[in-house]
Amino acid sequence: MSQWKTxxxxxxxxxxxxxxxxxxxxxxxxxxxxxxxxxFALLDRCPHKGGPLSxxxxxxxxxACPLHNWTIGFHDGCAAAPDVGCVQKFSVRLDGDTVSxxxxxxxxxxxxxxxxxxxx
Amino acid sequence: xxxxxxxxxxxxxxxxxxxxxxxxxxxDLYEITVFGAEPHPNxxxxxxxxxxxxxxxxxEIVLNPLSWYAExxxxxHLGKKVVGVNxxxxxxxxxxxxxxxxxxxxxATGSNPFIxxxxxxxxxxxxxYRDIADTNTMIETARTHKHAVVIGxxxxxxxxxxxxxxxxxQVTVVHIMPWLMERQLDxxxxxxxxxxxxxxxxxxxxxxxxxxxxxxxxxxxxxxRFKDGTEIAADxxxxxxxxxxxxxxxxxxxxxxxxxxxxxxxxxxxxxxxIYSIGECAAHRGIAYGLVAPLFEQAKVCATHxxxxxxxxxxxxxxxxxxxxxxxxxxxxxxxxxGDGTEEIVLSDPYGSVYKKLVVxxxxxxxxxxxxxxxxxxxxxxxxxxxxxxASIREHLMFGQAHLGDTGHAGNxxxxxxxxxxxxxxxxxxxKGTIVKAIRERGLFTLDEVRKCTKASASCGSCTGxxxxxxxxxxxxxxxAAPKMKAVCGCTDANHGQVRDAIRERHLLTIAEVxxxxxxxxxxxxxxxxxxxxxxxxxxxxxxxxxxxxxxxINERAHxxxxxxxxxxxxxxxxxxxxxxxxxRRIADVVDKFKIPTVKVTGGQRIDLLGxxxxxxxxxxxxxxxxxxHAYGKTLRTVKTCVGSEWCRFGTQDSTKMGKELERALWRMxxxxxxxxxxxxxxxxxxxxxxxxxxIIGVDSGWEIYVAGNGGIKTDVAxxxxxxxxxxxxxxxxxxFLQLYREEGWYLERTxxxxxxxxxxxxxxxxxxxxxxxQALAARLRFALDGLPDPWFEFDKAAVDARQxxxxxx
Numbered sequence: 002m003s004q005w006k007t008x009x010x011x012x013x014x015x016x017x018x019x020x021x022x023x024x025x026x027x028x029x030x031x032x033x034x035x036x037x038x039x040x041f042a043l044l045d046r047c048p049h050k051g052g053p054l055s056x057x058x059x060x061x062x063x064x065a066c067p068l069h070n071w072t073i074g075f076h077d078g079c080a081a082a083p084d085v086g087c088v089q090k091f092s093v094r095l096d097g098d099t100v101s102x103x104x105x106x107x108x109x110x111x112x113x114x115x116x117x118x119x120x121x
Numbered sequence: 122x123x124x125x126x127x128x129x130x131x132x133x134x135x136x137x138x139x140x141x142x143x144x145x146x147x148x149d150l151y152e153i154t155v156f157g158a159e160p161h162p163n164x165x166x167x168x169x170x171x172x173x174x175x176x177x178x179x180x181e182i183v184l185n186p187l188s189w190y191a192e193x194x195x196x197x198h199l200g201k202k203v204v205g206v207n208x209x210x211x212x213x214x215x216x217x218x219x220x221x222x223x224x225x226x227x228x229a230t231g232s233n234p235f236i237x238x239x240x241x242x243x244x245x246x247x248x249x250y251r252d253i254a255d256t257n258t259m260i261e262t263a264r265t266h267k268h269a270v271v272i273g274x275x276x277x278x279x280x281x282x283x284x285x286x287x288x289x290x291q292v293t294v295v296h297i298m299p300w301l302m303e304r305q306l307d308x309x310x311x312x313x314x315x316x317x318x319x320x321x322x323x324x325x326x327x328x329x330x331x332x333x334x335x336x337x338x339x340x341x342x343x344x345x346r347f348k349d350g351t352e353i354a355a356d357x358x359x360x361x362x363x364x365x366x367x368x369x370x371x372x373x374x375x376x377x378x379x380x381x382x383x384x385x386x387x388x389x390x391x392x393x394x395x396i397y398s399i400g401e402c403a404a405h406r407g408i409a410y411g412l413v414a415p416l417f418e419q420a421k422v423c424a425t426h427x428x429x430x431x432x433x434x435x436x437x438x439x440x441x442x443x444x445x446x447x448x449x450x451x452x453x454x455x456x457x458x459x460g461d462g463t464e465e466i467v468l469s470d471p472y473g474s475v476y477k478k479l480v481v482x483x484x485x486x487x488x489x490x491x492x493x494x495x496x497x498x499x500x501x502x503x504x505x506x507x508x509x510x511x512a513s514i515r516e517h518l519m520f521g522q523a524h525l526g527d528t529g530h531a532g533n534x535x536x537x538x539x540x541x542x543x544x545x546x547x548x549x550x551x552x553k554g555t556i557v558k559a560i561r562e563r564g565l566f567t568l569d570e571v572r573k574c575t576k577a578s579a580s581c582g583s584c585t586g587x588x589x590x591x592x593x594x595x596x597x598x599x600x601x602a603a604p605k606m607k608a609v610c611g612c613t614d615a616n617h618g619q620v621r622d623a624i625r626e627r628h629l630l631t632i633a634e635v636x637x638x639x640x641x642x643x644x645x646x647x648x649x650x651x652x653x654x655x656x657x658x659x660x661x662x663x664x665x666x667x668x669x670x671x672x673x674x675i676n677e678r679a680h681x682x683x684x685x686x687x688x689x690x691x692x693x694x695x696x697x698x699x700x701x702x703x704x705x706r707r708i709a710d711v712v713d714k715f716k717i718p719t720v721k722v723t724g725g726q727r728i729d730l731l732g733x734x735x736x737x738x739x740x741x742x743x744x745x746x747x748x749x750x751h752a753y754g755k756t757l758r759t760v761k762t763c764v765g766s767e768w769c770r771f772g773t774q775d776s777t778k779m780g781k782e783l784e785r786a787l788w789r790m791x792x793x794x795x796x797x798x799x800x801x802x803x804x805x806x807x808x809x810x811x812x813x814x815x816x817i818i819g820v821d822s823g824w825e826i827y828v829a830g831n832g833g834i835k836t837d838v839a840x841x842x843x844x845x846x847x848x849x850x851x852x853x854x855x856x857x858f859l860q861l862y863r864e865e866g867w868y869l870e871r872t873x874x875x876x877x878x879x880x881x882x883x884x885x886x887x888x889x890x891x892x893x894x895x896q897a898l899a900a901r902l903r904f905a906l907d908g909l910p911d912p913w914f915e916f917d918k919a920a921v922d923a924r925q926x927x928x929x930x931x
Contacts, residue, residue: 009929018671057675
């Protein structure tokens with residue numbers, strides 16, 4: 002049984018934009034809002050070189066990392082081909098206008114992200 | 122819903138590419154069935170020559186293994202030649218009786234080799250050079266026999282001859298035309314090629330006409346006889362005298378054929394709207410293409426129509442040629458034969474085996490033929506395709522792009538001579554071996570694919586020529602470069618010019634309108650097109666189109682430069698590089714208060730505060746109390762100045778004052794790319810005006826203005842634009858030039874590339890020759906900049922979303 006922690010309202014996140022969420026440990030989280038008001042959350046750390054995804058350009062259901070333009074998909078947190086690598090994805094609950102995150106996930110031990118695999 | 126049925130006849134590169142494109146955009150639309158006459162899955166036909174030469178194996182050239190077909194649920198009938206189509210019942214029938222019904226039919230039957238109609242053509246040991254079976258026959262024959270004759274001294278014939286020679290045969294090439302590769306080379310280059318191949322051991326009979334092939338008692342070929350009665354021994358005869366579109370099936374089922382199956386710009390046959398055709402069998406505007414790049418363009422277009430997106434037209438391609446014989450560099454493109462109304466620029470060094478011919482008509486490069494040194498082939502090809510005016514670089518043209526100065530790859534400009542360990546792309550640290558490996562293993566064909574997979578030339582692009590050379594050498598003759606006018610990005614087929622025109626002509630004011638009117642494939646674009654469209658809107662319709670911060674790169678959204686660790690840098694504006702004790706004190710206090718780790722003087726005569734946390738940015742700006750330096754944007758950056766006549770004992774003009782006037786007039790100006798100015802007070806030019814977008818140099822009688830210089834990736838010296846007498850004139854000319862660039866430049870195009878594209882004469886005509894237009898341009902810039910806010914202080918007016926500086930917490 003998940004416990005949901007209220008984060009903000011949907012309107013607090015810019016359309017086709019993101020907000021950064023700080024937490025006590027485990028690193029920042031980026032919450033994204035798409036054009037049709039879906040909300041997604043990923044660890045705010047690109048699997049490539051750790052760039053803050055919350056600062057990227059949001060398009061469709063993905064974000065372009067501001068450092069080297071890797072495209073990370075919201076559904077799986079994984080980079081679009083040919084880049085390889087994934088970042089942790091967080092569950093988001095939308096209750097009307099309220100955005101909540103899963104408390105267990107927030108407090109959980111963050112698994113080390115898969116190392117980025119550049120082409121040999 | 123029941124899926125529609127798509128049947129493809131032919132299982133070659135163009136056809137399968139169409140399926141790949143189709144699956145990308147409409148994966149669930151069709152139930153797909155493929156018939157292939159050969160018993161192999163789709164392989165890279167271009168690489169048969171390296172296989173013959175023993176440089177690659179057959180396994181390595183398979184593009185789509187059987188598992189690929191299975192994964193995508195494609196029914197594959199290998200080794201089954203289609204012999205009939207009932208167009209009324211829409212059923213395809215193969216030789217063995219296999220049938221498949223269709224809603225759409227794609228005919229991609231490719232081409233057949235042309236077999237000379239001479240006696241003996243059916244003897245054993247007489248083959249064409251077209252597929253895996255032919256290649257295997259050649260490899261087998263080379264083991265047991267000695268003498269080979271290749272009929273046809275074109276691209277394919279020479280590659281076959283070279284391969285057979287490497288496999289130990291004595292090879293004679295018979296060519297009926299007066300010189301080798303007459304469609305790709307002029308006689309001078311062809312003679313050099315012939316000599317170089319003779320040095321390797323090939324024999325040639327040029328101008329010889331084959332009369333008959335003679336057989337032995339066992340029915341195997343033993344000699345070739347010519348019209349003049351001479352005979353030469355031959356255990357193997359390879360016919361490489363050209364290809365013909367394979368229209369056998371199409372003609373049989375009543376499709377209109379003329380030099381191929383006639384198709385429209387959407388690759389639909391003109392006879393039957395349910396039937397499409399693509400590849401070497403299709404005749405588009407009278408041309409059946411035989412190279413891979415045009416066919417892939419066709420594939421893309423065809424897929425969008427099959428996928429029912431209904432967008433995109435194929436408009437034909439320019440092609441270039443490269444011979445795939447290791448160690449021989451040869452390149453040709455466009456119309457290199459010259460003739461009436463053309464001028465030829467020729468460099469010929471027979472001793473050093475270098476020959477270059479460039480053909481120019483009306484100041485436009487229309488063709489190039491290179492032998493021995495092909496480093497600049499792709500550069501010339503680009504100019505041919507873009508119909509670029511070359512008047513201003515004419516005297517340098519022959520000496521190539523490297524002559525214009527490139528940085529970042531250690532002066533290397535010849536891919537063939539580079540070892541695998543040599544670095545090609547200095548930005549991303551990509552070595553030649555990595556690129557070659559990726560091309561071979563992943564079956565890459567285009568520059569874009571290489572960029573995506575290896576990142577080579579994906580950043581600054583200065584090594585693009587090298588990467589294209591490696592691509593040509595590895596992927597081979599079938600490669601030719603990207604389409605003439607590049608689309609803005611993968612979301613659309615429209616190019617930058619078309620988008621700009623549409624926004625202006627149709628008075629479009631929002632990104633959504635642009636996407637709807639120009640049939641964008643994606644709902645809200647991508648990180649490439651959104652910033653471009655946003656710029657086009659606000660520069661075309663200032664004070665009318667609304668800036669969209671979410672369509673800007675983070676630097677222009679946060680008004681600071683993001684650094685590798687996610688912190689930001691802050692550069693306050695110092696007008697023309699002049700500061701004061703009060704400003705420096707405030708800067709020092711800010712550094713202490715916010716514990717800013719690094720303070721650095723920039724190249725543009727300002728101070729950079731590095732390592733500022735994002736949440737501190739508003740307070741840092743407020744405490745600094747200085748205007749935004751816009752060091753983060755596609756904007757006017759700085760006006761660099763020397764000390765000038767106020768202090769300098771050599772100074773002839775007050776450059777600092779001029780610089781301040783320019784910077785105050787132009788700051789906050791967004792442009793297609795960053796813009797840098799400089800003003801020097803005398804011709805000693807201490808402010809380095811010669812490498813700026815607009816560079817001003819004071820002389821005794823006034824000011825010289827230079828434009829389109831660049832000190833970056835490619836050092837380009839600014840071109841002299843005009844000389845004027847007064848400050849007011851400097852301001853007006855500079856403003857008019859920059860406004861023209863703002864209106865006509867493509868996003869991320871620096872002034873040097875913009876002027877290179879439209880020609881300096883065009884810019885002069887608009888800015889210098891037409892005083893009324895100059896004033897109008899300057900007035901439009903003043904109007905655009907009038908009342909623009911300083912984003913560091915006027916958040917609301919500048920559409921700065923202040924929420925970004927406050928993180929949420931849980």
